[in-house]
Amino acid sequence: xxxxxxxxxxxxxxxxxxxxxxxxxxxVQILTSAGxxxxxxxxxxxxxxxxxxxxxxxxxxxGILGELSLGHAGFMCVGAFTSAFFSKCTAELIPVAGVRxxxxxxxxxxxxxxxxxxxxxxxxxxxxxxxAIVTLAFGEIIKNVVNILFIGRDSEGFHFSTKDSLSLGxxxxxxxxxxxxxxxxxxxxDSTFTVGVILILVTLFIVLNLIHSRSGxxxxxxxxxxxxxxSIGINVTKYKLMAFSISAALAGVGxxxxxxxxxxxxxxxxxFGYNMSIMILVFVVLGGIGNIRxxxxxxxxxxxxxxxxxxxxxxRMLIYAVVLIAMMLFNWSPKAIEWRERHSAKFKRKKQKEx
Amino acid sequence: MKLKxxxxxxxxxxxxxxxxxxxxxxxxxxxxxxxxxxxxxASGNENASGSGDTFRIGGIGPITGGAAxxxxxVKNGAELAVKEINEAGGINGAQIDFNFQxxxxxxxKAVNAYNTLKDWDVQAILGAVTSxxxxxxxxxxxxxNIFMLTPSGTAVECVKYENAFRVCFSDPMQGLESAKYIxxxxxxxxxxxxxxxxxVYSSGIYEAFVKEAANQNFEVVAAEAFTAESKTDFSVxxxxxxxxxxxxxxxxxxxxxxxxxxxxxxxxxxxxIFFGCDGMDGILAVKGFDAALADNLIFLxxxxxxxxxxxxQKFVTDYEAAYGETPNQFAADAYDGIYAIKAAIEAGNVxxxxxxxxxxxxxxxAMTQITIDGVTAKGLTWEASGEPSKEPMVVKIANGNYAVVxxxxxxxxxxxxxxxxxxxxxE
Numbered sequence: 001x002x003x004x005x006x007x008x009x010x011x012x013x014x015x016x017x018x019x020x021x022x023x024x025x026x027x028v029q030i031l032t033s034a035g036x037x038x039x040x041x042x043x044x045x046x047x048x049x050x051x052x053x054x055x056x057x058x059x060x061x062x063g064i065l066g067e068l069s070l071g072h073a074g075f076m077c078v079g080a081f082t083s084a085f086f087s088k089c090t091a092e093l094i095p096v097a098g099v100r101x102x103x104x105x106x107x108x109x110x111x112x113x114x115x116x117x118x119x120x121x122x123x124x125x126x127x128x129x130x131x132a133i134v135t136l137a138f139g140e141i142i143k144n145v146v147n148i149l150f151i152g153r154d155s156e157g158f159h160f161s162t163k164d165s166l167s168l169g170x171x172x173x174x175x176x177x178x179x180x181x182x183x184x185x186x187x188x189x190d191s192t193f194t195v196g197v198i199l200i201l202v203t204l205f206i207v208l209n210l211i212h213s214r215s216g217x218x219x220x221x222x223x224x225x226x227x228x229x230x231s232i233g234i235n236v237t238k239y240k241l242m243a244f245s246i247s248a249a250l251a252g253v254g255x256x257x258x259x260x261x262x263x264x265x266x267x268x269x270x271x272f273g274y275n276m277s278i279m280i281l282v283f284v285v286l287g288g289i290g291n292i293r294x295x296x297x298x299x300x301x302x303x304x305x306x307x308x309x310x311x312x313x314x315x316r317m318l319i320y321a322v323v324l325i326a327m328m329l330f331n332w333s334p335k336a337i338e339w340r341e342r343h344s345a346k347f348k349r350k351k352q353k354e355x
Numbered sequence: 356m357k358l359k360x361x362x363x364x365x366x367x368x369x370x371x372x373x374x375x376x377x378x379x380x381x382x383x384x385x386x387x388x389x390x391x392x393x394x395x396x397a398s399g400n401e402n403a404s405g406s407g408d409t410f411r412i413g414g415i416g417p418i419t420g421g422a423a424x425x426x427x428x429v430k431n432g433a434e435l436a437v438k439e440i441n442e443a444g445g446i447n448g449a450q451i452d453f454n455f456q457x458x459x460x461x462x463x464k465a466v467n468a469y470n471t472l473k474d475w476d477v478q479a480i481l482g483a484v485t486s487x488x489x490x491x492x493x494x495x496x497x498x499x500n501i502f503m504l505t506p507s508g509t510a511v512e513c514v515k516y517e518n519a520f521r522v523c524f525s526d527p528m529q530g531l532e533s534a535k536y537i538x539x540x541x542x543x544x545x546x547x548x549x550x551x552x553x554x555v556y557s558s559g560i561y562e563a564f565v566k567e568a569a570n571q572n573f574e575v576v577a578a579e580a581f582t583a584e585s586k587t588d589f590s591v592x593x594x595x596x597x598x599x600x601x602x603x604x605x606x607x608x609x610x611x612x613x614x615x616x617x618x619x620x621x622x623x624x625x626x627x628i629f630f631g632c633d634g635m636d637g638i639l640a641v642k643g644f645d646a647a648l649a650d651n652l653i654f655l656x657x658x659x660x661x662x663x664x665x666x667x668q669k670f671v672t673d674y675e676a677a678y679g680e681t682p683n684q685f686a687a688d689a690y691d692g693i694y695a696i697k698a699a700i701e702a703g704n705v706x707x708x709x710x711x712x713x714x715x716x717x718x719x720x721a722m723t724q725i726t727i728d729g730v731t732a733k734g735l736t737w738e739a740s741g742e743p744s745k746e747p748m749v750v751k752i753a754n755g756n757y758a759v760v761x762x763x764x765x766x767x768x769x770x771x772x773x774x775x776x777x778x779x780x781x782e
Contacts, residue, residue: 043470043495047463147553147582164552164580166562181553185490185512262462263494264487264512266555270420270461307467310456317419 014208017293018201025197040307049196050257051303053203055283055295057250060207062281063290064216065243066223067124071135072251073276074142075112077267079252080259081146081178083108084187087260088177089153091188101190105199105256112252115142116245124240127226131244139277146267151178183266184259191260199257200296203250207292210246219243286327301327410446410707412437412696413472414455414689415465415492416484422460425685429484429506430455431678432686435670436693446697449707453693458483462491469495477501478707478714479700481692484685486510486555493519502715504696504722506688509556514741518715520722521741522688522695522731523657526556529632530563532655532747533605538571542628542653543603545576547596549589549616551608552580560607560632576601581612589616593625603628610638617648633657633747637683639755646755655747657731658687659757670730684731691729695737698725 028045031037054076061069083104094100115138123134150161154174161167165176178184210216218239221229230236259265269275283302287294305323309316330336414433416426437453445451454475456468465488472480480496480503483489489508496503497516505513505521509529514521524532537543548564551557561578568575576599579592593616596604604620604627606613613635620626631654639646660671660681670690674682682690696718699705703721705714722737729735732745749760 039470039473040467041470043466164558164562166565181558182510182555183487189494258463262466262491264462264490266462266487268461268487270459271463307471310468310471314418316457 010212014204014212017204017208017296020293021197021200021204021296025193028193040310041304044303044307045193046191046196046257046261048300048303049191049193049200050254050261051280051283051299052200052296053257054251054254054280055287055299056200056203056207056292057247057254058280059284059287059290059292059295060210060247060250061244062284063288063292064211064223065219065240065247067240067244068129068132069135069244069247070132070274070277070281071119071137071139071142072247072280073272073274074135074139075115075248075251076255076258076276077139077142077146077272078115079108079112079255080265080272081184081255081267082111082252083256084184084259084265085151085178087188087190088184088186097188097190100188101195101260104190104260105253108252108256108259109249110252112255113245113249116248117241119248120241120244124244125237136274136277139272139274143267143269143272146178146183146272147181149178150176150180152176181266183264185264187259187263187265189260189263191257196257199253203253204292206246206250210243215239215242282324286324286331288331408707409450409452410700410705411452411454411476411478412693413475413477413480413482414453415458415468415472415480415482415488416455417460417488418455418457420459420461422485425507426457426460426484428683428685429482429689431674432506432682432689433481433693435674435677435686436690439673440693440697446700447706451693451697458485458488460485460488462487464488465492466495468492473499473501473711476711478709478711479504479696479718481506481689481696483508486513489513490515500712500715502696502711502718504692506692507685510559517719517739517741519741520695520737520743522692522743523684524633524745524747525742526559527563528742529655529747530560530565530607531567533560533607533630533632534564534567534571536655536749537603537605537630538568538573541572542630543601544573545599545601546573546603546605547577547579547599547601547627548575548605548607549579549581549592549596550606551582551586551612553582553584554608556634557608561605564605564607573603586612587615589619590623593620593623596627597623597625601627603630606631606635608632609634610636610641614638614641614644614649617652618644621648628653630654633684636750636757637681639752639757640681646752649752650754652752653760654750656684656750657745657747658684659748659750659759661757662759664730666728667730687730691727691731691735694729695722695725695727695735698727 028037032042054072058069058072061067086107087100087104090100119134119138123131148162150165150168152159152165152168152170152174154171156171159168159170165179168176170176218229218234221234222236222239226236283299284295286302287298306316306320309319312319414430416429417423418426418430433455434453437451440446441450454472456471458465458468465483469492480501482503482505483492484507486508489505490510490512493503493513493516497518500518503519505519507523508521509523509526511525511527513519537546546568548561550561565575565578577596579595581589581592606616606629613631617629629652631652633656635652635654636656636658638649670687671682674686699718699721702725703717705717723739726734726736735743735745737743750757751760
């Protein structure tokens with residue numbers, strides 16, 4: 001009996017998380033059909049899905065595995081470029097957007113996951129903050145590799161170069177697909193809000209089930225005490241690698257959504273560099289390390305905030321920074337937590353009395 | 356735990372709203388824009404009847420971040436033109452509302468900026484300023500059928516769709532013209548090119564230059580790249596150009612890096628002819644740069660602030676009075692862009708109460724019929740493809756001043772100057 005209750009508790013908590021996402025989706029759909037949502041918000045819906053997936057997936061590394069990753073944008077970049085390359089090449093071959101997008105998702109996730117394994121094998125064997133250093137380097141390397149990569153296609157097949165698009169030696173019928181720093185232009189716009197929400201639910205399903213599985217408990221045991229975990233026979237590297245590569249693959253999915261929402265994909269420091277990795281880390285830290293629902297909420301609030309502040313024009317970024325600091329203090333300073341607990345306790349007591 | 360999040364979210368939302376309501380009016384009152392709260396109120400509405408007597412023109416560009424200098428110049432140039440038009444009675448009697456949105460030189464943010472303008476019921480867009488955001492905005496504006504005229508988006512794809520036009524030259528066009536000019540005027544037989552491979556503008560020009568060079572009577576003996584992360588030391592690239600015996604070095608990038616190239620070339624006693632593109636404009640204003648080093652530097656430019664032309668003089672004086680700095684080509688492109696939109700609106704008999712899509716249909720045809728005399732060119736016309744047709748001006752620096760090289764005869768004297776280093780007026 002007691003055991004039943006316990007299982008129900010986690011399932012209930014998971015169901016609440018899914019319900020929040022579905023409720024938000026329904027609310028947005030109703031508002032859209034009523035015409036009450038501005039174009040600005042409508043344009044933000046798909047990027048929001050990408051950022052939520054990125055935040056949730058990074059939370060798996062930072063919160064559940066307990067390792068710091070500073071190169072999450074690098075995995076996103078891998079997913080974005082491999083899938084955009086695929087979609088651009090097969091735009092005529094597979095005219096059905098849904099099928100093409102499904103393949104693009106699988107390819108993006110697989111490529112990013114593979115990179116995660118490659119980065120993880122050496123780095124996760126070590127004790128200490130080496131993963132942070134290695135992922136930081138990985139993110140920058142990927143960005144620079146993409147920026148020197150030129151790939152073209154003509155009737156003879158694919159041509160590669162790391163110099164410039166002229167040295168591809170394309171025939172007149174050829175087209176340049178990846179054009180170095182100019183990236184990929186003309187990716188089909190396949191990402192939609194509905195698909196994005198389905199992918200969020202899939203991500204949540206994977207992450208939440210992993211956390212509450214036998215493997216998940218092993219991963220958290222490693223986080224809490226590596227020596228104790230090792231002593232009871234847990235294969236530390238295997239479980240670390242499992243969590244990290246899943247996190248990387250999901251970041252790749254985020255990248256696929258991002259890439260198929262914009263007509264141009266370039267690897268700038270702004271969207272796939274260090275700044276973006278830190279931005280995703282901010283979502284996770286602000287939402288609460290290990291708190292999946294918190295990550296979702298933080299990703300939504302922090303993506304919407306700079307756009308809603310547009311009315312301030314020149315002071316926008318200044319206010320954004322101030323709000324960020326204020327939120328951080330309000331959420332995590334001991335005094336603020338104490339104050340909040342006192343007030344919420346009062347609130348609860350009142351409620352109980354009424355009942 | 357959940358309560359905490361709800362409270363914090365609510366507080367932030369409340370904070371954001373107060374700021375918006377508080378600052379919206381005072382912030383925009385100066386330049387006659389719709390206030391921030393109006394932007395919110397207009398969302399989802401069809402053409403608000405109250406705003407039916409003004410044209411709503413939007414702008415998109417970076418006014419924060421690394422590329423802010425271009426966006427701010429465009430914003431200033433456009434606002435100056437809007438102010439002049441409004442003071443002169445507007446377009447067919449209707450005033451212009453101008454609303455400039457920040458895109459941080461990021462494709463995703465540019466689409467957000469575009470959607471913000473759409474909520475504001477924008478009728479025509481001047482932007483986006485930089486290439487990659489411009490391509491992204493072009494893709495969505497095509498679906499909504501909203502007219503866009505980019506002042507400075509040089510990438511080929513910027514004007515891919517028929518609702519998009521540009522004021523500046525495209526990248527390939529500049530590379531082509533540069534190569535032609537060097538070839539036709541026999542400036543050199545061995546040419547080296549240094550370019551920024553991480554920059555769309557620079558590599559776009561470079562590629563077209565090399566392509567055209569094959570048809571000309573000179574040879575590209577060295578092509579050296581640098582990236583945004585390594586743009587302070589050019590000694591390796593210059594040494595390679597020197598070893599290859601290049602008589603002319605082609606520098607298709609912006610003046611800030613070019614000033615370093617010139618300084619370092621002088622340091623290693625290498626003095627070929629330096630040839631640049633429109634990004635070179637402004638080099639004499641670089642702080643701590645010895646203007647003598649730039650003597651005999653030749654570049655293609657659509658705009659020179661020191662020109663004797665009356666219109667340019669007026670623009671430069673007004674701009675300096677308003678913003679305290681000399682306008683660059685971005686400001687000039689934006690200034691012309693606003694006047695081009697005005698001319699197209701007049702030619703297409705567009706009235707302020709039309710929907711954005713109708714405005715776009717009318718402007719699309721009108722753009723190909725108008726001819727404007729602007730500060731970047733005289734007799735500027737557009738083709739249906741969106742490209743402007745104008746002749747690039749060739750500018751040569753002599754005695755610390757920009758001088759326009761007008762025609763072939765003058766160009767000949769440039770060569771003489773280059774040879775004798777006499778640096779007198781090309782006229």
